[in-house]
Amino acid sequence: MTEEFRHNTDQSRFEAWVDDEFAGEVTYVLSDGIAxxxxTWVEPAHRSTGIAGRLVQYGFDTVRAAGEWRIRPVCPFVASWTKLHPEYQDLVVA
Incomplete structure (x- = not known):
């Protein structure tokens, strides 16, 4: 099984792919430097595998690497994930 994460800027989302099949997404709305x-949505076949958390981490890591945005976690899953990962608090805005 191969897992791949992509930033689809045209669709304003981060995507998870498993064995070349779409597995899930984290969508965002970008305004004034805040995403x-x-x-967050994961295909039923991939739920309970941890892929949602890895996908959110990919999104945060991508934002950090670009250094252009901050993140407002509106999605309940992302908000919960953020609380469990204090190492990403520097990216979070209320």
Whole structure:
């Protein structure tokens, strides 16, 4: 099984792919340098595998590497994930 994460800027989302099949997404709305992570969704076949958390981490890591945005975790899953990962607090805005 191969897992790949992609930043689809045209669709304003971070994507998870497993064995070349779409597995999930974290969508965002970008305004004034703040990306509101507003929705996380994982295909039923890939739920309970931890892929959602790895996908959110990919999104945060991508934002950190670019150094251009901050993140507002609007999605309940992203907000919960953020509380469990204090090492990303520097990216978070209320």
């Amino acid at each position: 509101e992570f507003d929705h």
